[in-house]
Amino acid sequence: MADTHQLCTRLIAALEDLASQEATSLAHGEWDTLVSLRKRAEPLVELLASQDPEEIDSSLRARIGAWREGRLAAERELSVRIGTVRERLEELDASRRRLARVIPAYVPRPEVESRHLAGVG
Structure with missing residues (x-):
């Protein structure tokens, strides 16, 4: 049990x-x-999860629980940031489409030069 406790202590310290x-x-x-x-x-x-839960004491369980809660909070924050970036990308895409629709009104079309071929020869 001491070996399991020591291993789990090192694992949770590394995870923290x-x-x-x-x-x-x-x-x-x-x-x-x-x-x-x-x-x-x-x-x-994976290594921590493979340990016998009966050999993990309450202090380590508390640390594992705190680590897990922190991980879940980080995942929620990451989800919020991903959502924000997606919204911004959608806004940029909509702006790009609007610009593509109105740009012809503001950019003059190049005049096509009509070239007449003079009789050669």
Whole structure:
């Protein structure tokens, strides 16, 4: 049991550290870093989940619960930001379509030069 407790303590400490880095990346819009940190956390989560729950004491359960709540909050924040970006992209797309409709009225069409071929020869 001591080995499991020690392993779980190290795993949750590493996950807490990654969560702190994720929060910073999210706050600064460092999306590549955020994805990288999430990928680094995956094997730790899998290893933690593979441990016998009976051997995890209440203090570790509390830390795991707090980490999970933080992760869920970060996911909600990320969803909000994704929604905001989507809305902005839709606004830009609508502006682009409006511009495409009105631009012909403001940009003169090039005059076509009529060239008459003079008799050669």
